Amino acid sequence: MKEAVIRIKELSKAFGSNQVLIGFDLDLYRGENLVVLGKSGSGKSVLIKCIIGLIDPDAGSINVLGQDVLSLDHQELDHLRVKLGFLFQSNALYDSMTIRENLEFPLRRHSIQLSDRETDDLVMEALENVGLEHTVDMMPIELSGGMRKRIALARTLILKPDIILYDEPTTGLDPITSLEIISLINKIKEKYGTSSMIISHDMRCVKLTADRLAVLVDGKCKVVGTYDQVSRIQDEDISPFFN
Amino acid sequence: MPLLPTNFRIFLRETGEIARFTGRFFVEGLKPRYEFAEFIKQCFILGYKSLPLVGLTAFIIGLVLTMQLRPTMEYFGVEVQIPAMVGVAIFREIGPILTALIFAGKIGSSIGAELGSMKVTEQIDAMEVSGTNPFKFLVVTRTLAATLMLPILTILSDAIALTGCFLGENLYQSLTYNLFFRKVFLNLAYIDFIPAFIKTFFFGFAIAIVGCYKGYSTERGTEGVGRAANSSVVISSVLIFIIDLIAVQIANIFQ
Numbered sequence: 001m002k003e004a005v006i007r008i009k010e011l012s013k014a015f016g017s018n019q020v021l022i023g024f025d026l027d028l029y030r031g032e033n034l035v036v037l038g039k040s041g042s043g044k045s046v047l048i049k050c051i052i053g054l055i056d057p058d059a060g061s062i063n064v065l066g067q068d069v070l071s072l073d074h075q076e077l078d079h080l081r082v083k084l085g086f087l088f089q090s091n092a093l094y095d096s097m098t099i100r101e102n103l104e105f106p107l108r109r110h111s112i113q114l115s116d117r118e119t120d121d122l123v124m125e126a127l128e129n130v131g132l133e134h135t136v137d138m139m140p141i142e143l144s145g146g147m148r149k150r151i152a153l154a155r156t157l158i159l160k161p162d163i164i165l166y167d168e169p170t171t172g173l174d175p176i177t178s179l180e181i182i183s184l185i186n187k188i189k190e191k192y193g194t195s196s197m198i199i200s201h202d203m204r205c206v207k208l209t210a211d212r213l214a215v216l217v218d219g220k221c222k223v224v225g226t227y228d229q230v231s232r233i234q235d236e237d238i239s240p241f242f243n
Numbered sequence: 244m245p246l247l248p249t250n251f252r253i254f255l256r257e258t259g260e261i262a263r264f265t266g267r268f269f270v271e272g273l274k275p276r277y278e279f280a281e282f283i284k285q286c287f288i289l290g291y292k293s294l295p296l297v298g299l300t301a302f303i304i305g306l307v308l309t310m311q312l313r314p315t316m317e318y319f320g321v322e323v324q325i326p327a328m329v330g331v332a333i334f335r336e337i338g339p340i341l342t343a344l345i346f347a348g349k350i351g352s353s354i355g356a357e358l359g360s361m362k363v364t365e366q367i368d369a370m371e372v373s374g375t376n377p378f379k380f381l382v383v384t385r386t387l388a389a390t391l392m393l394p395i396l397t398i399l400s401d402a403i404a405l406t407g408c409f410l411g412e413n414l415y416q417s418l419t420y421n422l423f424f425r426k427v428f429l430n431l432a433y434i435d436f437i438p439a440f441i442k443t444f445f446f447g448f449a450i451a452i453v454g455c456y457k458g459y460s461t462e463r464g465t466e467g468v469g470r471a472a473n474s475s476v477v478i479s480s481v482l483i484f485i486i487d488l489i490a491v492q493i494a495n496i497f498q
């Protein structure tokens with residue numbers, strides 16, 4: 001039996017009359033890449049924002065690394081978030097800060113006791129992982145979209161999280177850059193043994209990263225399985241992704 | 244048929260939301276962790292960096308006011324009273340209101356746009372997951388900095404406007420600095436200065452809280468950012484005049 005690091009049960013969330021998630025169930029196992037597939041507006045971002053405590057669901061439970069996210073107070077949630085990385089769909093780099101300050105931000109804010117030297121080493125290691133050491137003193141605005149995505153990934157990696165949630169890591173990137181991001185995602189899994197939940201509807205990214213694949217349809221998790229299993233299913237909600 | 248016209252309902256709802264946002268400012272602002280470093284940084288950005296613009300406009304207003312007053316004052320034969328008159332006008336009304344309006348245009352819109360774009364590009368969410376309370380880090384620091392910086396800017400702008408007035412006087416006659424300021428302050432009492440000074444704290448607070456509210460509640464999409472910046476300036480400018488009106492009434496009680 002595999003160990004689940006994230007366990008989502010019966011999750012529901014509505015915005016006004018817009019019912020986005022309705023009894024969603026899903027487990028993320030240790031050390032795997034789990035891709036969540038779903039069409040635009042189906043609630044994929046809402047789902048992972050619930051996991052990290054940015055959105056409060058209406059019903060259901062979310063268990064991350066043995067802790068019930070919904071019952072945690074602010075401080076406990078902050079502690080949990082150190083182990084939980086999040087790559088935002090829009091990168092969310094702080095425009096007013098340099099790349100160095102962007103990367104230092106989570107280190108300093110999570111009140112992790114580090115000397116300046118150690119902080120600096122961690123920043124450089126994170127940048128090395130994404131191959132962008134030379135941008136350390138630049139501003140986010142000076143970088144291309146793909147570079148910004150890699151910096152955002154470096155900022156997510158800097159705390160060496162046990163779990164990373166990726167919100168559409170390759171959307172809006174050219175095929176070559178998106179391939180770079182895909183191989184980074186796989187490299188991170190190899191190097192740090194991270195468990196990842198990857199939101200995507202870029203089928204190449206899905207194929208190349210997924211150990212398992214879940215499809216989100218009408219607020220529910222319709223199927224879970226390997227890429228080969230899911231791609232063989234004949235269903236009007238699922239087949240279009242694979243053609 | 245709704246009881247109230249739609250626009251009026253929107254107005255009421257918006258007022259309620261701003262009031263709630265202000266309440267949250269006090270609740271969150273009093274609780275520790277205090278973001279002292281960010282507060283100082285914002286004082287520098289909001290205060291120091293506004294000084295050139297505020298100073299320039301104050302200087303020009305002081306100069307122009309003096310030149311515009313001269314024909315009328317000469318007609319009545321009281322041109323010696325120009326410094327006294329300009330002094331009262333600047334300290335009681337023009338200094339505070341002009342500085343506040345410039346501040347609203349520069350700071351209100353930039354806070355609205357900055358927080359608005361941070362909202363739509365998920366930077367505020369990113370702060371939250373990085374162990375930071377974004378409301379404290381962004382809203383509380385900016386609002387406190389603006390509340391503190393606007394009064395200081397107003398005093399500086401009063402002084403610069405008087406310098407403009409001094410120059411205006413010297414275009415027509417030779418007046419020493421000493422004599423000029425003696426004329427200005429002879430007719431000034433603390434009651435001219437204190438209420439006008441106190442109201443600038445409220446101006447600064449209103450400008451920042453409206454800018455933060457508008458930015459913080461920006462809806463998805465970049466056009467929302469422009470709207471946030473724009474309506475921050477409009478709402479805070481109107482608020483400045485309303486606060487001014489109330490402040491005058493209160494000051495008159497003590498007169």
Ligand SMILES: Nc1ncnc2c1ncn2[C@@H]1O[C@H](COP(=O)(O)OP(=O)(O)OP(=O)(O)O)[C@@H](O)[C@H]1O
Nearest residue numbers: 015018020038039040041042043044045046047089
């Ligand atoms: N804060 C919010 N307030 C109101 N409605 C929201 C909010 N966040 C999301 N929604 C709604 O929830 C639904 C799902 O949004 P979500 O962002 O999760 O979609 P998504 O699956 O991530 O789509 P995409 O692939 O385009 O990113 C949408 O209809 C959206 O309008």
Ligand SMILES: [Mg+2]
Nearest residue numbers: 044045089167
């Ligand atoms: Mg999304």
